[in-house]
Amino acid sequence: MTSRTLFHVSDPHLGHSGGDQRAHAAETAWAHLHASVARERPDLVIITGDLVVDDPDDPTDRALAHARITALDAPVLVVPGNHDVGDHAHRAGLPADWHGTLVSEARVLTWEAQWGPSFWLRELDGWVLLGINAQILGSGLPAEQRQWEWLEREALPAVAGRQLLVFSHESLDARPETDGESDSWMAIPSAASARLEALLAPHRPVAVCAGHTHRHLDWRVSDIRGITAPSLTGAIPERSDMTAALGDQRPGWLRYTLENGALRVDQEVPTLMPTGAA
Ligand SMILES: [Fe+2]
Ligand SMILES: [Fe+2]
Numbered sequence: 001m002t003s004r005t006l007f008h009v010s011d012p013h014l015g016h017s018g019g020d021q022r023a024h025a026a027e028t029a030w031a032h033l034h035a036s037v038a039r040e041r042p043d044l045v046i047i048t049g050d051l052v053v054d055d056p057d058d059p060t061d062r063a064l065a066h067a068r069i070t071a072l073d074a075p076v077l078v079v080p081g082n083h084d085v086g087d088h089a090h091r092a093g094l095p096a097d098w099h100g101t102l103v104s105e106a107r108v109l110t111w112e113a114q115w116g117p118s119f120w121l122r123e124l125d126g127w128v129l130l131g132i133n134a135q136i137l138g139s140g141l142p143a144e145q146r147q148w149e150w151l152e153r154e155a156l157p158a159v160a161g162r163q164l165l166v167f168s169h170e171s172l173d174a175r176p177e178t179d180g181e182s183d184s185w186m187a188i189p190s191a192a193s194a195r196l197e198a199l200l201a202p203h204r205p206v207a208v209c210a211g212h213t214h215r216h217l218d219w220r221v222s223d224i225r226g227i228t229a230p231s232l233t234g235a236i237p238e239r240s241d242m243t244a245a246l247g248d249q250r251p252g253w254l255r256y257t258l259e260n261g262a263l264r265v266d267q268e269v270p271t272l273m274p275t276g277a278a
Helices: 020-040 059-070 105-115 142-159 190-203
Strands: 004-009 044-048 076-079 120-124 127-132 163-168 207-210 217-221 224-228 253-259 262-268
Touching (some): 004 020, 044 127, 044 207, 059 105, 076 120, 076 127, 076 163, 120 142, 142 190, 190 224
Antiparallel strands (some): 253 262
């Protein structure tokens, strides 16, 4: 059976609106990724959101991220993160002074004008790859309704018994460190997450692959394997008033090998990576 290689990249946080130091860290990390993609030519690169550094409304950062990503020497698929289209209204475990920009229909449409649909399905041999826009889940926006209808009527019926991998900026709510806590900043809002999990479960996804925590973790709760990629660029700075995510915060990406119906995950931690926080 054919072996396929995917690079799962997350949270590159490209752009200059977060200051020179963070911009330099992102550019340095991106150069490592770009060179590795050129050398290894994976079948696909999937980037699970937070393409830009901070501000979803900064057109210069969005243009820079688009230019860097589309210059990779491989097919690329992307889903948006909270820094790309805005965040959920309720996020437990974040500092009181953290003011996220809320997701809106206008921000989603602006992002989709640049990238295409923010939820997608891609077939790869006997696998089905499903991209989810996590940021609209639980929002009540028209975009959320469009995504549910697409999932229920088109995407999931098309899985048709094949191996399923789901890509999303945020994980399902069932994370090991958020036991008993709903609507953690690390995961999809719990009510929407439960609905999504109920839709996915009959198709027995091999894994739900996410980013957002800037830490690599591979775990299993309620029969669905969860994987998070680290940030390409850097860890989230530690704060005593912020719930910490579990996992390995070394910057880099994940290499997925799809072979004989199984997924192998290898963590890529390039040398000479910057230490700047994203
Ligand atoms: Fe991020
Ligand atoms: Fe994020």
